[in-house]
Amino acid sequence: MASSSNDNYDESLDEEINDIFQLELDNSLYSYGDPQQARKPRKKRVHIERHREEGHIQLWNDYFAENPTFPPNLFRRRFRMNKPLFMRVVDRLSAEIQFFQQRRDATGRYGFSALQKCTAAIRMLAYGLAVDEYLRIGATTSLKCMEHFVEGIIDCFGDEYLRKPNxxxxxxxxxxxxxxxxxxxxxxxxxxxxxxxxxxxxxxxxxxxxxxxxxxxxxxxxxxxxxxxxxxxxxxxxxxxxxxxxxxxxxxxxxxxxxxxxxxxxxxxxxxxxxxxxxxxxxxxxxxxxxxxxxxxxxxxxxxxxxxxxxxxxxxxxxxxxxxxxxxxxxxxxxxxxxxxxxxxxxxxxxxxxxxxxxxxxxxxxxxxxxxxxxxxxxxx
Structure with a gap:
C-alpha cells in the first residue's frame, strides 16, 4: 500500500516538473530577446476534408469514361485540346515525373490521381485560377500542380516542340x-x-x-x-x-x-x-x-x-x-x-x-x- 502511494506521488511530481519545464520553454521561445513580449497563441491550420476520391470518380465519369457525360467538343473547349492529346500528356508525365505518380500517404490512403493533378494544372493555365470545388484540390495544391506541370511539359516535350527550325x-x-x-x-x-x-x-x-x-x-x-x-x-x-x-x-x-x-x-x-x-x-x-x-x-x-x-x-x-x-x-x-x-x-x-x-x-x-x-x-x- 505504501509502495503504491509512493508511486502515485512520484508520477504526480514528474508531471508537475514536466509542466513547469514546458511552460518555461514556451515562454523562452515566444519571448526570446524581448522579456516584455506577450505570449502569442498558435494558430491551428484549418483542415478541409475534400474527399479527393470522389473528385477523381466524378472527373473520370464526366470526361474519361467509355460513355462520358460531356461530349468531345466540350472536352476540347475546357481542356484546350482533344482527349487523345491530353491523355498522351498525362501518360508521359505519369511515367517520367514522380510528382504525377499516385502514391499512398502515411495512413495508406491514395493521394490525388494524375488526372486530377493535370486537370488542375491545365485549368489554371486555361482560366488563370484554381477550381477546387470540382476537382477537390485546394488552391495551394493546385498551384503546386501547375508548377510541376509546366516543368514536366518543358522536360518531356521541350526538345521536340520548342526546337529551332532545321x-x-x-x-x-x-x-x-x-x-x-x-x-x-x-x-x-x-x-x-x-x-x-x-x-x-x-x-x-x-x-x-x-x-x-x-x-x-x-x-x-x-x-x-x-x-x-x-x-x-x-x-x-x-x-x-x-x-x-x-x-x-x-x-x-x-x-x-x-x-x-x-x-x-x-x-x-x-x-x-x-x-x-x-x-x-x-x-x-x-x-x-x-x-x-x-x-x-x-x-x-x-x-x-x-x-x-x-x-x-x-x-x-x-x-x-x-x-x-x-x-x-x-x-x-x-x-x-x-x-x-x-x-x-x-x-x-x-x-x-x-x-x-x-x-x-x-x-x-x-x-x-x-x-x-x-x-x-x-x-x-
Whole structure:
C-alpha cells in the first residue's frame, strides 16, 4: 500500500516538473530577446476534408469514361485540346515525373490521381485560377500542380516542340513566304515589349553569326540574295534581316507593298492573340511569381500550343498542297543543303556577318526590289 502511494506521488511530481519545464520553454521561445513580449497563441491550420476520391470518380465519369457525360467538343473547349492529346500528356508525365505518380500517404490512403493533378494544372493555365470545388484540390495544391506541370511539359516535350527550325523546316517557311509574295521571308517577328534593348539581348541571330544557320538563297526583281529576313513593324532598325512596312505610302506601288506586308506580318500578332485566348494565364497579371516561374509558364504554353497545332493542323490548313508543291518546284527561295554548319567560327567572320545583318544599304535595296516584286505579282488583280 505504501509502495503504491509512493508511486502515485512520484508520477504526480514528474508531471508537475514536466509542466513547469514546458511552460518555461514556451515562454523562452515566444519571448526570446524581448522579456516584455506577450505570449502569442498558435494558430491551428484549418483542415478541409475534400474527399479527393470522389473528385477523381466524378472527373473520370464526366470526361474519361467509355460513355462520358460531356461530349468531345466540350472536352476540347475546357481542356484546350482533344482527349487523345491530353491523355498522351498525362501518360508521359505519369511515367517520367514522380510528382504525377499516385502514391499512398502515411495512413495508406491514395493521394490525388494524375488526372486530377493535370486537370488542375491545365485549368489554371486555361482560366488563370484554381477550381477546387470540382476537382477537390485546394488552391495551394493546385498551384503546386501547375508548377510541376509546366516543368514536366518543358522536360518531356521541350526538345521536340520548342526546337529551332532545321533546314527542312526552313525550306517550308521559305516556300510559304514566296507563295504570299515575299521570297526569302522566314516569317514575322515581334516583341510584346517594343524595346530595342530586347533585340540586343536576343539570340535570334546567334546561329547566323556563328555560322551554324542554314544558308538561304533567293532572287527578287532579278537580284540574288543570300540572307533571309523577317517582316517587322516600324520599331525595328533598318537592317538587311528586317523588312518594315511603309508608314505613309505616296505611290500605288508603295501602297500595295504596305498592304501585303502588313497583312503577312499580322500572323505573329494573331498567333500571340490565339495563345492569350487559349491560355488566360498568359494575359493575366503575374505578380505572385518570380521570373523563372513566369518563364516556365510561357514556355509550357508555347509547347502545348505547338502540340495542339500539330494535332489539329489538318482541320484548318491555309494552303493547298498542290499549290505548295508547285511553289516549291518553281520558286526561287532555296536552302543550300550543301552548306556546312559545322565549321569553326572566328571573330573576323562573326564581325563580317554582323555587318551584313545590319547593312542599311542592303536593306534599302531589298525593300526596293520587294516593292517592285509585289507590284509585278499583284498589280494586275
Amino acid at each position: 533546314a527542312e523546316d526552313l525550306q517550308q517557311l521559305l516556300v510559304i513566304g514566296e507563295i504570299r509574295g515575299f521570297p526569302g521571308m522566314m516569317g514575322s517577328i515581334d516583341c510584346t515589349l517594343n524595346d530595342l534593348n530586347i533585340l540586343d539581348r536576343s539570340p535570334v541571330f546567334d546561329d547566323i553569326l556563328k555560322g551554324r544557320a542554314p544558308k538561304v538563297n533567293y532572287t527578287v526583281n532579278g537580284n540574288d540574295y543570300h540572307l533571309g529576313y523577317y517582316l517587322t513593324d516600324g520599331i525595328y532598325p533598318k537592317w538587311a534581316t528586317f523588312i518594315q512596312s511603309i508608314s505613309l505610302p505616296q505611290t500605288e506601288k508603295a501602297s500595295l507593298f504596305a498592304t501585303h506586308q502588313e497583312a503577312c506580318r499580322k500572323d505573329v500578332e494573331r498567333a500571340f492573340g490565339v495563345l492569350q485566348a487559349r491560355f488566360a494565364i498568359v494575359k493575366n497579371p503575374a505578380l505572385s511569381w518570380d521570373k523563372v516561374k513566369i518563364g516556365n509558364i510561357m514556355r509550357a504554353c508555347l509547347i502545348l500550343h505547338n502540340m495542339i497545332v500539330e494535332d489539329e493542323r489538318d482541320g484548318y490548313t491555309l494552303y493547298d498542297t498542290t499549290e505548295f508543291e508547285q511553289a516549291e518546284s518553281a520558286g526561287s527561295s532555296r536552302v543550300d543543303f550543301t552548306y556546312s554548319t559545322d565549321l569553326p567560327s572566328n571573330i573576323v567572320d562573326m564581325m563580317a556577318t554582323r555587318s551584313r545583318i545590319r547593312d542599311p544599304n542592303m536593306h534599302q535595296q531589298l525593300k526596293k526590289d520587294l516593292v517592285e516584286h509585289i507590284w509585278a505579282k499583284y498589280s494586275r488583280n
